[in-house]
Amino acid sequence: MGTHGKHRTHLVWDWNGTLLDDNAAVVGATNAAFGEVGLEPITLEQYREMYCIPIPRFYERLMGRLPTEAEWERMDGIFHRYYTEQRAACGLTEGAEELLTRWRLGGGSQSLLSMYGHDQLVPVVRGYGIERHFVRVDGRTGPSGGSKALHMERHLAALDGVSPERTVVIGDAVDDAVAAAHVGARAVLYTGGSHSRASLEAAGVPVVDSLAEAAELAEEMAG
Numbered sequence: 001m002g003t004h005g006k007h008r009t010h011l012v013w014d015w016n017g018t019l020l021d022d023n024a025a026v027v028g029a030t031n032a033a034f035g036e037v038g039l040e041p042i043t044l045e046q047y048r049e050m051y052c053i054p055i056p057r058f059y060e061r062l063m064g065r066l067p068t069e070a071e072w073e074r075m076d077g078i079f080h081r082y083y084t085e086q087r088a089a090c091g092l093t094e095g096a097e098e099l100l101t102r103w104r105l106g107g108g109s110q111s112l113l114s115m116y117g118h119d120q121l122v123p124v125v126r127g128y129g130i131e132r133h134f135v136r137v138d139g140r141t142g143p144s145g146g147s148k149a150l151h152m153e154r155h156l157a158a159l160d161g162v163s164p165e166r167t168v169v170i171g172d173a174v175d176d177a178v179a180a181a182h183v184g185a186r187a188v189l190y191t192g193g194s195h196s197r198a199s200l201e202a203a204g205v206p207v208v209d210s211l212a213e214a215a216e217l218a219e220e221m222a223g
Helices: 003-010 023-036 044-050 055-063 070-089 095-104 118-127 149-157 174-183 197-201 212-223
Strands: 010-013 111-115 137-140 167-169 186-190
Touching: 010 149, 010 212, 023 044, 023 070, 044 055, 044 197, 055 070, 095 111, 095 212, 111 118, 111 149, 118 137, 137 149, 149 174, 167 174, 167 212, 174 186, 186 212
Parallel strands: 010 111, 010 167, 111 137, 167 186
Antiparallel strands: none
């Protein structure tokens, strides 16, 4: 196979909890939203055990009922406001920058797809100085809280000469695997983000503890 296969592997990176180490900001923002409806704060461990998509269902697991539409809007607003304040203190996941550089210099292509709002995402990624590593950076357009599958469809359709079967999605959520399967791509899930290893293993795709491991595995899978 030589180097040829490697050059044709395309990585689609997730942002929050994958390239960006923002667990503390996410849990803090979640607890701020919970406070709004009188819920007790939760720990990172509890968050990782309970988290699921769509997000109102996650809230239901903790509240014992679905939030009303008004509650959801209020909680979502507080979450995003608080998260934006806290995110500024977050760094990239250990080794992420070197990995992105190495992949690009090795001739591999990579892109970024996040469910973080597109207009907020682009300047944030730029601010971390890593934008040049990606052939495309896409954030969520439309309402928050849903699945990545349709966004993944649009993302891949917009990429030139990238075939789904040579594409591997690297993320920290079961939904990343669902989105990958939706377009016929593969996925590797990373345990450092918003899900516990046990909940990730339910997705039936490889689960790894480091981004370096994820990239290495991606190359083998698509090669």
